[in-house]
Amino acid sequence: MNQRVNTGVPGLDKMLNGGLLPQTSNLVEGAPGCGKSTLGMQFIYEGTQKGEPGIILTFEEFPQQYYRDAATYGWDFKKLEREGLLRVIMSSPEVSKADLERVNGTIEKMIDAIHAKRILVDSISQFERMSEDPVVLRNLIYSFLNSLKRKGLTTMLTRESSYLWGESDTEEELDSGLSFVVDSYITLRYVEIDSTVNRAIIVMKIRGSAHDTRIFQFDIGAQGMEVGKPFEGQEGILSGAPTRMAESFIKAFVKR
Amino acid sequence: MNTKNDLIARMMDDMQEDLIVFIKDNVDSFVKWDLIRFFYENPHTIDSVENIARYTGRSPGAVQGELAELATHGLLEENKVGRMAVYALSSDPKVRQQIADFIQASNDPKFRPKIIFHLLKGMKA
Structure with a gap:
């Protein structure tokens, strides 16, 4: 098995069959506020604890926001910067590319300077302002990601969904071209079950590796993202409003 | 200070000489003050005039000349990336320390009014 890059979320590493593949580009897509940046910061923090310094390249939030958000999980990003294990770089897609x-x-x-091994790009959605032509955009992003691979970095990219609830047009998302240029694609969703908002995570693809295809629950707790159990007995999770499967179907197909 | 009749000099005479020189040499507008603070708080920023203007809530026209002057004075580094002028904070530790000292002083209620007075007295905008 290839060496893996842990994300800092053990449950997600299990879903990924051990973690991300080194020097790959990995897309995390989801609705606003569902935990993309938290996962990204967790990925970077995990690296710093394993001797793999990291870069956060932010196109939206000010670095101060990361320092504050990370501190709520007990991650002292300012200290990591002083120790040369982290750089939070604020730039724009056109300049950084x-x-x-x-x-x-x-x-x-x-x-x-810091011998970085990991990078969080938050968020790749900002590239979309560089071109309305999907082919041009795809080439821009492809070139940008290759420049990061050339530096030996394992990359996590965030991308904001244009919807809050339920099903994006997944096919449309994939066909926008980004799925072809990334090595793995993880989706975060809000779902409503029994009048309660839950969060769901699914690994849509990981190039060159098996992965868990089930949809898992996750939460953002005091230590960051925690992946729980898979959803069972429901269908239509990705629609945002799942329904219970017929009992007979559960008996026949779902392991208890 | 050279003259005791100089009101500014008298107001600032309890400030460190290095700090006074830094202010007189580099901070002659509120826009520059904002830009220095912005780069101090976001020390790994690398961006164009347009984007830095956006981050600081100014117009590109208001910051363009000021960024260039800060680069000329060595507080920022200016690079050409393609056709764009791109600015980043100086990597010189001495310059960064001077900036940190200035920001610390500008946050001090004792010194802040003096810096503001210096700007209002001598400056362009």
């Missing part, structure tokens, strides 16, 4: 493409650019120097 152009900077990474040139020799010895500013971002490349920062990556080299």
Whole structure:
């Protein structure tokens, strides 16, 4: 089995058959506020604890926001920056892409300075303002991701869904081209069950590896993201409003 | 300070000489003050005039010249990325310490009014 890069969320690592593959691009897509950035910060923090320094490349939030959010989980990002294990870089897609493409650019120097092994790009959605042409956009992102791979980084990208609840047009999301250029694709969803809002996580794909295809519950707790049990006895989870499966179907197909 | 008749000098005479020199040499507008604070708080920012203007809530026209001057004075580094001028905080530890000292002073209720007075007295905007 290939060496794996732990995400910092043991339950997600199990779903991924051990973790992410090194030097790959991994997309985390989901509705606003459902935990994409938390997962991303957890991925970066995990690296710092294992001697794998990390970069957070933010296109939206100010670095102060990451320091504050991380502190709520007990992760001292300012201290990690002082120790040379982390850099929170604020930039824009057009500048960071152009900077990474040139020799010895500013971002490349920062990556080299801390010997970074991981990077969180939060969020790749901002690239969409660079072109309305999906082919051009796909090529822009492909080139950007390759510049990160060239530096030996394992990349986690976040992408915001345009919907809050339920089913995105998954096929449409995949066909936008991003799924072809990333190595794994993880989706986070809000779902309503018995008048309660739950969170769901599913690994849609991981290139070159088996993965758990079940839909799992997850929560954001005091330690960050925690993956719980798989949803059972319901269908239509991805629609956001699942229904209970027929009892006979449960008896026939669902392991107790 | 050179003259005791200089009101600014008298107001600032309890400030460290290095800090006074830094302020006089580098901080001649509120926009520059905002930009220095922005880069101090977000020290790994690398971006264009347009985006830095957006981050600081100013217009590109208001920050363009000020960013260039801060780069000329060595507080920022200016690079050409394609056709864009891109700015980042100086990586010189001495410069970063001067900026930290200035921000610390500007947060001090004792010194803050003096810095504001200096700006109002001598500056462009």
